[in-house]
Amino acid sequence: MDFRLILIAVLVVSGVGLIIGVVLAVASSIMAVPTDEKVEALTEALPGANCGACGYSGCSGYAKALSAGEAPLGKCSPGGEECVKELSKILGVEAVSVEKKTALVHCMGSLDNTTDKMVYQGLDSCKAAMKLHGGVSSCSFGCLGLGDCMKVCPYGAISVCNSIAHIDPELCRGCSMCVSACPKHLISFVPLKDLAVVRCSNCQKGAEANKVCKSACIGCKKCEKVCESGAVKVENFLASVDSSKCTGCMKCVDACPKGAITAFSVK
Numbered sequence: 001m002d003f004r005l006i007l008i009a010v011l012v013v014s015g016v017g018l019i020i021g022v023v024l025a026v027a028s029s030i031m032a033v034p035t036d037e038k039v040e041a042l043t044e045a046l047p048g049a050n051c052g053a054c055g056y057s058g059c060s061g062y063a064k065a066l067s068a069g070e071a072p073l074g075k076c077s078p079g080g081e082e083c084v085k086e087l088s089k090i091l092g093v094e095a096v097s098v099e100k101k102t103a104l105v106h107c108m109g110s111l112d113n114t115t116d117k118m119v120y121q122g123l124d125s126c127k128a129a130m131k132l133h134g135g136v137s138s139c140s141f142g143c144l145g146l147g148d149c150m151k152v153c154p155y156g157a158i159s160v161c162n163s164i165a166h167i168d169p170e171l172c173r174g175c176s177m178c179v180s181a182c183p184k185h186l187i188s189f190v191p192l193k194d195l196a197v198v199r200c201s202n203c204q205k206g207a208e209a210n211k212v213c214k215s216a217c218i219g220c221k222k223c224e225k226v227c228e229s230g231a232v233k234v235e236n237f238l239a240s241v242d243s244s245k246c247t248g249c250m251k252c253v254d255a256c257p258k259g260a261i262t263a264f265s266v267k
Helices: 003-031 037-045 058-067 080-091 126-130 148-152 177-181 206-212 222-226 251-255
Strands: 101-105 158-161 164-167 187-191 195-198 232-235 238-241 261-264
Touching: 037 058, 037 080, 058 080, 101 164, 126 148, 148 158, 148 177, 177 187, 187 195, 195 238, 222 232, 222 251, 251 261
Parallel strands: none
Antiparallel strands: 101 187, 158 164, 195 261, 232 238
């Protein structure tokens, strides 16, 4: 065995490896994406939930928008006031107050108000049940009651009772995980203040909606007519309340013949 040949082979392989390593190091240095220290600091200050409640693609997306001056402070509900204070220090601006919001289920189709059209024995999942003729409930717009929203809530703010999901405003942090999880899109955010809320999502004509749920909105527009601030609108046979215009007078609540509009009060 010629050890000189082995030594030469080892040296050649080592030399090639060294050259490749140097080339990769140089290429990494030349092609490296420059980091923005401000964006990194802003991202670090955010809670890291990456929930999208701020309207951006996670915490890093919001941080980039803040750094570029393209996004306002106070959009991070999970972070709260402390997060805003830290972000304002990094940006060198005055802190703003965070409009605290809570998720709300726009449905009252419990077993007291509606009926089941079938016996469901499938997967314990709203998304799975929805594939079977829109779900168990006779109202195809209603809550499926299998708790997909409850399962993703990291704060234990959601419970399911009498086939309807309920959200505790005191525990909700506004992370929007439940909004994404609901296949019927029944959950939205409302500010924590006294206002009227529509707890129905049925867009059928009044007579049809009334057949499937006792508390369904029938699009009668009585609520719209009594609202002096223009906060209530009825479109596609369904009422909605603009929380920014609602004064909390609750006249629409009293006018609704079906009880589809209720008072949301801050405790």
